Amino acid sequence: QKEVEQNSGPLSVPEGAIASLNCTYSDRGSQSFFWYRQYSGKSPELIMFIYSNGDKEDGRFTAQLNKASQYVSLLIRDSQPSDSATYLCAVNMEYGNKLVFGAGTILRVKS
Protein backbone atom coordinates (compact mmCIF):
# COMPACT_ATOMS: atom_id res chain seq x y z
CA GLN A 1 0.00 0.00 0.00
CA LYS A 2 1.32 3.42 -0.96
CA GLU A 3 1.71 5.90 1.87
CA VAL A 4 -0.32 8.60 0.11
CA GLU A 5 -2.73 7.63 -2.65
CA GLN A 6 -4.52 9.74 -5.20
CA ASN A 7 -6.52 8.88 -8.28
CA SER A 8 -4.30 9.88 -11.19
CA GLY A 9 -7.22 11.08 -13.28
CA PRO A 10 -7.62 12.95 -15.45
CA LEU A 11 -10.66 14.37 -13.72
CA SER A 12 -12.68 16.41 -16.20
CA VAL A 13 -15.26 18.93 -15.03
CA PRO A 14 -17.15 21.65 -16.90
CA GLU A 15 -16.43 25.30 -16.16
CA GLY A 16 -18.41 26.49 -13.15
CA ALA A 17 -18.78 23.03 -11.61
CA ILE A 18 -17.32 21.74 -8.34
CA ALA A 19 -14.16 19.68 -8.69
CA SER A 20 -13.55 17.13 -5.93
CA LEU A 21 -10.07 15.75 -5.45
CA ASN A 22 -9.42 12.95 -2.99
CA CYS A 23 -6.45 11.57 -1.10
CA THR A 24 -5.98 8.74 1.39
CA TYR A 25 -2.98 8.15 3.61
CA SER A 26 -1.62 5.20 5.54
CA ASP A 27 -0.04 6.69 8.68
CA ARG A 28 -2.71 7.14 11.36
CA GLY A 29 -0.37 9.42 13.31
CA SER A 30 -0.13 12.04 10.56
CA GLN A 31 -0.99 15.55 11.72
CA SER A 32 -0.48 17.93 8.80
CA PHE A 33 -1.99 17.79 5.32
CA PHE A 34 -1.22 19.90 2.28
CA TRP A 35 -2.49 20.50 -1.22
CA TYR A 36 -0.12 21.71 -3.91
CA ARG A 37 -1.05 22.80 -7.43
CA GLN A 38 1.38 22.14 -10.26
CA TYR A 39 0.91 23.59 -13.71
CA SER A 40 2.50 21.74 -16.60
CA GLY A 41 6.23 22.46 -16.71
CA LYS A 42 6.14 24.40 -13.45
CA SER A 43 7.01 23.59 -9.84
CA PRO A 44 4.44 22.80 -7.13
CA GLU A 45 2.75 25.71 -5.39
CA LEU A 46 1.24 25.38 -1.92
CA ILE A 47 -2.46 26.31 -2.02
CA MET A 48 -4.00 24.84 1.13
CA PHE A 49 -3.08 23.17 4.37
CA ILE A 50 -5.23 21.65 7.10
CA TYR A 51 -4.35 20.32 10.52
CA SER A 52 -7.72 19.65 12.21
CA ASN A 53 -10.68 17.47 11.37
CA GLY A 54 -13.40 19.24 9.44
CA ASP A 55 -13.43 21.83 6.70
CA LYS A 56 -11.14 24.75 5.96
CA GLU A 57 -12.18 27.29 3.37
CA ASP A 58 -10.04 29.75 1.42
CA GLY A 59 -11.80 31.51 -1.42
CA ARG A 60 -13.01 28.93 -3.92
CA PHE A 61 -11.00 26.18 -2.23
CA THR A 62 -12.15 23.98 0.64
CA ALA A 63 -9.96 21.34 2.26
CA GLN A 64 -11.70 18.57 4.17
CA LEU A 65 -10.01 16.26 6.66
CA ASN A 66 -11.31 13.07 8.26
CA LYS A 67 -8.57 11.52 10.37
CA ALA A 68 -10.70 8.56 11.42
CA SER A 69 -11.07 7.56 7.78
CA GLN A 70 -7.55 8.74 6.90
CA TYR A 71 -8.97 10.81 4.11
CA VAL A 72 -8.35 14.36 2.93
CA SER A 73 -10.03 16.11 0.03
CA LEU A 74 -9.91 19.38 -1.88
CA LEU A 75 -13.03 20.96 -3.32
CA ILE A 76 -12.76 23.66 -5.96
CA ARG A 77 -15.97 25.61 -6.43
CA ASP A 78 -16.82 27.47 -9.64
CA SER A 79 -14.01 25.70 -11.45
CA GLN A 80 -12.19 27.75 -14.08
CA PRO A 81 -10.02 26.66 -17.02
CA SER A 82 -7.10 28.23 -15.15
CA ASP A 83 -7.60 25.59 -12.44
CA SER A 84 -6.48 22.92 -14.92
CA ALA A 85 -3.35 21.47 -13.35
CA THR A 86 -2.04 18.52 -11.38
CA TYR A 87 -2.98 18.60 -7.71
CA LEU A 88 -0.59 16.96 -5.27
CA CYS A 89 -1.64 15.79 -1.83
CA ALA A 90 1.14 15.79 0.78
CA VAL A 91 1.08 14.38 4.30
CA ASN A 92 3.60 14.62 7.07
CA MET A 93 4.33 11.18 8.43
CA GLU A 94 4.72 10.87 12.17
CA TYR A 95 7.80 8.75 11.66
CA GLY A 96 10.74 10.28 9.83
CA ASN A 97 9.56 13.87 10.22
CA LYS A 98 9.03 14.46 6.52
CA LEU A 99 6.40 15.15 3.87
CA VAL A 100 5.24 12.34 1.65
CA PHE A 101 3.59 13.27 -1.63
CA GLY A 102 0.96 11.46 -3.63
CA ALA A 103 1.52 11.03 -7.36
CA GLY A 104 -1.06 13.72 -8.11
CA THR A 105 -4.45 14.03 -9.81
CA ILE A 106 -4.72 15.75 -13.18
CA LEU A 107 -7.67 18.15 -13.29
CA ARG A 108 -9.07 19.44 -16.57
CA VAL A 109 -11.68 22.17 -16.54
CA LYS A 110 -13.46 22.46 -19.88
CA SER A 111 -14.96 25.76 -21.01
Added chain:
Amino acid sequence: DVKVTQSSRYLVKRTGEKVFLECVQDMDHENMFWYRQDPGLGLRLIYFSYDVKMKEKGDIPEGYSVSREKKERFSLILESASTNQTSMYLCASSDWDRGPYEQYFGPGTRLTVT
Protein backbone atom coordinates in the same frame (compact mmCIF):
# COMPACT_ATOMS: atom_id res chain seq x y z
CA ASP B 1 7.40 36.35 -1.02
CA VAL B 2 9.62 33.35 -0.62
CA LYS B 3 12.03 33.02 -3.45
CA VAL B 4 13.80 29.76 -4.17
CA THR B 5 16.10 29.71 -7.17
CA GLN B 6 17.91 26.86 -8.86
CA SER B 7 21.09 27.19 -10.89
CA SER B 8 19.80 25.75 -14.16
CA ARG B 9 16.39 25.07 -15.74
CA TYR B 10 17.76 22.50 -18.18
CA LEU B 11 20.93 20.45 -17.99
CA VAL B 12 22.34 17.73 -20.24
CA LYS B 13 25.20 15.60 -18.93
CA ARG B 14 26.98 12.45 -19.99
CA THR B 15 27.05 9.18 -18.09
CA GLY B 16 29.80 9.18 -15.48
CA GLU B 17 30.05 12.95 -15.15
CA LYS B 18 29.92 14.64 -11.76
CA VAL B 19 26.91 16.96 -11.63
CA PHE B 20 26.22 19.85 -9.28
CA LEU B 21 22.74 21.28 -8.80
CA GLU B 22 22.50 24.40 -6.68
CA CYS B 23 19.60 25.87 -4.79
CA VAL B 24 19.41 29.25 -3.08
CA GLN B 25 16.61 30.65 -0.90
CA ASP B 26 16.35 34.24 0.28
CA MET B 27 13.98 33.92 3.26
CA ASP B 28 16.38 32.71 5.94
CA HIS B 29 14.65 29.31 6.08
CA GLU B 30 16.26 26.67 8.23
CA ASN B 31 15.00 23.68 6.26
CA MET B 32 15.92 22.80 2.72
CA PHE B 33 15.00 19.77 0.63
CA TRP B 34 15.89 18.06 -2.63
CA TYR B 35 13.27 16.01 -4.48
CA ARG B 36 13.10 14.32 -7.83
CA GLN B 37 9.86 14.06 -9.75
CA ASP B 38 9.12 11.33 -12.26
CA PRO B 39 5.87 10.59 -14.11
CA GLY B 40 3.60 8.30 -12.11
CA LEU B 41 5.92 8.32 -9.10
CA GLY B 42 5.31 11.80 -7.81
CA LEU B 43 7.82 13.67 -5.71
CA ARG B 44 10.42 11.59 -3.90
CA LEU B 45 12.69 13.00 -1.22
CA ILE B 46 16.41 12.58 -1.85
CA TYR B 47 18.02 14.54 1.01
CA PHE B 48 17.09 17.30 3.40
CA SER B 49 18.84 19.61 5.82
CA TYR B 50 17.65 21.33 8.98
CA ASP B 51 20.69 23.49 9.49
CA VAL B 52 24.06 24.44 8.10
CA LYS B 53 26.34 21.43 7.72
CA MET B 54 23.50 19.09 8.68
CA LYS B 55 22.00 16.58 6.27
CA GLU B 56 19.55 13.73 6.49
CA LYS B 57 18.83 10.99 3.98
CA GLY B 58 15.43 10.90 2.39
CA ASP B 59 13.80 7.99 0.64
CA ILE B 60 16.16 7.65 -2.33
CA PRO B 61 19.64 8.93 -1.40
CA GLU B 62 21.61 6.33 -3.35
CA GLY B 63 23.85 7.91 -5.98
CA TYR B 64 23.47 11.40 -4.51
CA SER B 65 25.19 13.55 -1.92
CA VAL B 66 24.51 17.05 -0.62
CA SER B 67 26.32 20.01 0.81
CA ARG B 68 25.08 22.86 2.97
CA GLU B 69 27.89 25.24 3.86
CA LYS B 70 25.68 28.33 4.13
CA LYS B 71 22.13 28.65 5.40
CA GLU B 72 20.75 29.94 2.11
CA ARG B 73 22.40 27.40 -0.17
CA PHE B 74 21.83 23.66 -0.57
CA SER B 75 23.66 21.72 -3.26
CA LEU B 76 22.83 18.32 -4.70
CA ILE B 77 25.71 16.32 -6.15
CA LEU B 78 25.49 13.38 -8.50
CA GLU B 79 28.87 11.73 -8.02
CA SER B 80 28.73 9.74 -11.26
CA ALA B 81 25.64 10.50 -13.31
CA SER B 82 23.68 7.58 -14.73
CA THR B 83 20.80 7.47 -17.21
CA ASN B 84 18.35 6.48 -14.46
CA GLN B 85 19.02 9.84 -12.84
CA THR B 86 17.37 11.62 -15.75
CA SER B 87 14.57 13.46 -14.00
CA MET B 88 13.13 16.77 -12.82
CA TYR B 89 14.93 17.92 -9.67
CA LEU B 90 13.12 20.24 -7.31
CA CYS B 91 14.51 22.14 -4.37
CA ALA B 92 12.28 23.39 -1.56
CA SER B 93 12.65 25.31 1.68
CA SER B 94 10.59 25.89 4.79
CA ASP B 95 10.69 27.84 8.01
CA TRP B 96 10.86 25.82 11.20
CA ASP B 97 8.81 28.25 13.27
CA ARG B 98 6.11 28.92 10.69
CA GLY B 99 5.72 25.29 9.76
CA PRO B 100 8.40 22.85 8.66
CA TYR B 101 6.01 21.17 6.26
CA GLU B 102 4.88 24.30 4.43
CA GLN B 103 7.45 23.91 1.74
CA TYR B 104 8.14 26.38 -1.06
CA PHE B 105 9.62 25.09 -4.27
CA GLY B 106 12.12 26.41 -6.76
CA PRO B 107 11.43 26.28 -10.53
CA GLY B 108 13.13 22.91 -10.98
CA THR B 109 16.03 21.60 -13.04
CA ARG B 110 15.29 19.13 -15.79
CA LEU B 111 18.38 16.92 -15.99
CA THR B 112 19.02 14.60 -18.91
CA VAL B 113 21.84 12.09 -18.65
CA THR B 114 22.89 10.57 -21.98
